Amino acid sequence: MMKRLFAVFALLLCLAVAGGISAQDAQSALIVATQLDDVITLDPGRAFETTNLVVHHATYETLLEIRPDDLVTIQPLLATGYTVSEDGLTYTFALNPDARFASGSPVTSEDVRFSWTRLKNIKGNPSFYADAVAAIETPDAQTVVVTLSAATPAFATIVTAPAMSILEKAVVVANGGTDAADADASDLANDWLSQNSAGSGPFVLTGWTPETEITMVRNDNYWRAPAALPAVTLRNVNDATTALQLLERGDVDIYENVDKDLAEQISANGDLKLEMGQTLNLTYLALSPDAATFTTPLSNRQVRQAIAQAVDYDGIIDGLLLGYADRPASPLPIGVQGSDPAQRYERDLDAARALLAEAGYADGFDLTLYIGTGAPGGIPAETLAAKIQADLAEIGITLEINQQPTSNFLTAFRAQELPFLFSTWTPDYLDATMWSDYFSFADGGLSKRIRMDIPEIAAIAQQAAAETDATARTALYQQYQTAHVTEAVFVPLFQPQLLYALRSSVQGFSFHPVYFLEFYTLSKG
């Protein structure tokens, strides 16, 4: 019996070793090594994670779009154009009569009304995109009239967000979907929409295996020129070494979110190329100016300015991020209207010490830095915190680090309990209000959480958001930046870049700060 057991075991072992060697034929589908563990649904009405964006951009379309090569201009997509009423409350979209869903049916105004109403009524995590929408009318099949509850100059930009994608009503309804007022309970399309798509995009979703892969095939009914790639597969690869090996062997074509320590090795490999995506994500230090509730010296502006001049930005960006990051001066990232890096703080320990002395803290003080888990820009939060701790120690500030699970950290942040922290802000759409709405007001956004009540900043933000003239708006955002730099409540640490490693046969790479990769324009030589 023992002998037989051994024989079986030996056989299994041989099989196991052989399995590691056997190769597989190259396929013409594009395979992307990425991380899929954030995906919890692929229903555009419910998903509010990161990976779903690239899938939704490939399988669905929005009325308007912002192309990766020009992040300022809003361009037509399913709509040929739109008009805004004088009071800014009514948007009228004219749909493109050629637009077709993957099923072959035309995209109609009813589909638009259904999609947006469903998004709103599901009361899911992305439902806030439709917050401004008060009513949707469909005078004819090609016209959509949207009435907003309040003037929202950013609405056209919001319409370009993947969450505002247009779903084919007939298909969604046939699979349990509804846009009824009680859709949060009665809509049952989640499971179906997580495995299939009902959109007009260049690809069709064919399946999602949690933690493993997402598969899409080309939409052969696509109403514009069909995509070059016959199929796209997103594979879950958590480990950087594995991802690189797969890429080197040609088992995958793109490796997303490259470990920065591997960049050099990739650049040196003739079969591979390294592409960079400049995100509009912002990792910032927040210093509460509040003196009523918090009792930290941070309420003194000079102390905040001193800290802003004590942080070793170059050390963080060149040393920890290996240079793969930019740094704006204020919460407005580089690339956004009015943002100008020339005004940013640089490290100047003498100036910082002088400011501290002037503020009456020549001997420094004790402070707690609150952080969540995770790795902003690829640096573990605890590593970044330790770096800042060492930097501030040089001007006599003794920092204690308090790290909590991110959900706890966010809860405390929201409850206005944390006077000093760092966190990351990622845009949902590309309008300057995506930042100025959140970093300005005492009664909302991140500024509320940090108990910032600075009327000057709030006033400029309000004025800029309502300004429709582009030049005047840019000028206002410049003022906005200057005010922020002076106050030093939100001090940007870095604006990271995402690295992509590609097989050199892959052509047509582009990067978009909201949805990242676009498969439509990609091809494989």
Next chain:
Amino acid sequence: MSAASSVGAIRREAPLSRRILKHLRKYPSLWIGLTILVAFLLMTLFADVIAPTDPLAQNLRDRLDAPSAAHPFGADELGRDIYSRVVHGARISLPASFVVVIISVVVGVLLGAVAGFFGGALDAAIMRTADVTLAFPSVVLALAISAFLGPGLTNAIIAASVVLWPEYARLMRSQILVVRAQEYVVAARALGAREASILFRHVLPNAWTPLIVKAALDVGGIILLVSALSFLGLGVQPPTPEWGAMIALGRTKFFQWWLATFPGLAILLVILACNLISEGLRNWLDPHY
């Protein structure tokens, strides 16, 4: 037994060094284990002498440097000296696990004694709580508890103690039940000795052998548990040099193998020492084993 004691009687006259040597040959695992553990204890006491580099000092120019003369164990992402962090890390892991074991022994022995001595509803309540706690695999329960309590060394110590005490309670209770039934205790009680004094005079001396063997074994297990919690991000707060947390930072970096290797070796050595000691103690104190 009788042969062994007569051998001991003859050797009693031998010089101390010879006796120690003899003992060492008889229980090598105990001595090897003790030597390693004492070495680590000395390391915690003289960390500043053995590793004069500040374990928190950063030098980005040395970022992720491989082991070299300047950094014998290499440097981490902030250019901190890993050798120094490993040495100073002993100051976190060792005391923490001693504290856990002490808390667990005290709580477990008290509760177990109370349960065994008074019986009835109190016994049932204590032992059912112990049963429920023991129904969890320890890592899972500690994970759940420290998740709810939040990260921090104190919370990790609490979580580990909650996991550990029931075993001591059980051990203590069973010892009490055995001793209580023994004739001399029954006699003592009949003679009017107070229950508590019986407990301390008769039960504890009998119980301490298994307790100590178990505690020695547990120190290793607790080091593992606390470092596991830190590895999962539920232990110490940064930038404390804790072994599990250091391994976690090297997790995704195979190409910088030194990040995880050295703190792991430290954990391995300490646990090995505890296992050797416990094995040796068992052989020494319980020759029937």
Next chain:
Amino acid sequence: MILQFFLRRLLFAIPMMFGISLVLFLLYNIVQVDPLVMIVGERAMDNPEIVAAAVQKWGLDRPVWEQYLTYAGNMLHGDFGSSFLTKRPVLEDLQLFLPATLELALSSLVFAIAIGIPLGVIAGVRAGGLIDRAAWGLSLLNASLPPFWTGLIFLTIFYYFLGIAPGPGRLDPRMAFPPRVTGLVTLDAAFAGDWAAFANALHHLMLPTLILGGFTLALVLRVVRASMIEEMRREYVRTARSKGLPPRAVVVHALRNTLIPLVTLLGLAFAGLLSGAVMTETVFDWPGLGTYLVRAAANLDYPAIQGGTLLIALIYIVTNLIVDFLYGVLDPRVRLA
């Protein structure tokens, strides 16, 4: 009688489960974690309608004791609530993640038995010999290795430097998963006749099995060795040997007597494997219960922590039950009381 035994023990298990769930629930509420941010996402927290809908849907507005009673009541129907993070029913999640853990635990068990018994026999028959001492050292080392570290080191050596082991995960990312039947990739691949995937899955099991199974191996070895030594001292063995009976027969006989302690041990070991999987899975990116629990813990996903922990506790209890039962079958002296 057997049925009675099972029923009685199961009845005992039920209050145990409720006890466990109550402990976790109390802990959770003592700490006062607000799960809302995790449920609706950071951005949607500013929308009172979404927040209100979530509060109502997840019953967060009701008093704590009512929340627990609802949870406990649902538990009786096999409903463990939904995960805050994945929004899926916890039971569905567990079905998704459990097979990976089972596969790893089973393969570790097979490994431990296949290597541990022969080694134990040799070590026992030739107690004090080279193999015996080597086995002792190995088992001591095994008991001292932190699994999350050993996993990393093995990956670094065998995967990164030598390239003879596959990287983390259950299957090479370039391979397609076989259609899911049992959730055990090796079995599913065999059912589908996909031998390349079968071999690859086995290859991926190699390192985690070595690490997770190593500990159990040490235990098996000790028990088998001890009973072999004991058996060898018995009168009948000496007689048998003196009569020239082949040693094979002696070993088989001795092994039969090892069965009882071995069954007890394997029951305990299986439960140990489940908890050991928590650490091993994290290192090997193994999408099992451990990975699920660790992620839930990091996100304070209370229903997931509760459900996952309860499942492991249940498996633990049931395994003990089966062990006790087998004990009775194997040893007629033990009555099923």
